[in-house]
């Protein structure tokens with residue numbers, strides 16, 4: 001099964017029916033940028049590139065069209081379970097807001113229910129909704145945490161993101177192997193023992 005397809009959000013399905021006026025406008029700007037960069041926009045291989053880039057950029061920022069809290073609200077269930085729930089190794093792709101180059105890696109997200117659980121798939125959907133925007137990794141981490149905390153009202157939320165930034169690999173400082181880790185916690189996860197258990201569980205290779 002094509003899991004990337006499975007992961008597509010409603011907004012992405014909408015993005016597939018691209019807003020023609022918006023795409024044409026963005027494509028016009030890319031045409032000028034490509035010319036300014038020294039390429040011939042009339043060259044056969046590049047003829048459709050401004051439009052392709054416009055569609056790609058629309059996809060890479062389609063998170064603006066999604067309300068992540070609504071995603072959670074669409075699948076919350078009352079359940080008397082108050083142990084840590086972790087979804088780990090969620091692949092994320094985002095765009096650094098400084099250079100508009102990708103940063104990508106894994107998010108590990110946990111919460112401790114407080115009378116309500118949420119449909120598991122909704123957790124990566126929330127991560128996607130915030131990732132598919134112009135971001136800094138710290139804010140992305142905090143936004144996921146805050147959205148889950150405020151919507152589900154659990155006893156605590158933990159978010160850890162490990163990512164590589166192409167703006168630090170392809171250009172600039174050119175450090176090919178550096179990985180940035182960010183973390184954000186609420187409630188029970190602010191206690192050392194709970195946070196330690198979470199870190200141990202996301203570090204385990206038991207799968």
Ligand SMILES: Nc1nc2c(ncn2[C@@H]2O[C@H](COP(=O)(O)OP(=O)(O)OP(=O)(O)O)[C@@H](O)[C@H]2O)c(=O)[nH]1
Nearest residue numbers: 096097098103135136137138165167168171172173
């Ligand atoms: N904190 C944080 N910084 C980021 C993120 N993505 C990119 N950056 C940094 O944003 C900074 C922008 O710094 P500037 O000095 O204005 O830009 P620059 O001249 O292109 O910097 P260099 O990348 O050092 O060449 C750089 O240090 C990037 O590494 C992120 O998610 N979080």
Ligand SMILES: [Zn+2]
Nearest residue numbers: 096098099167
């Ligand atoms: Zn950057």
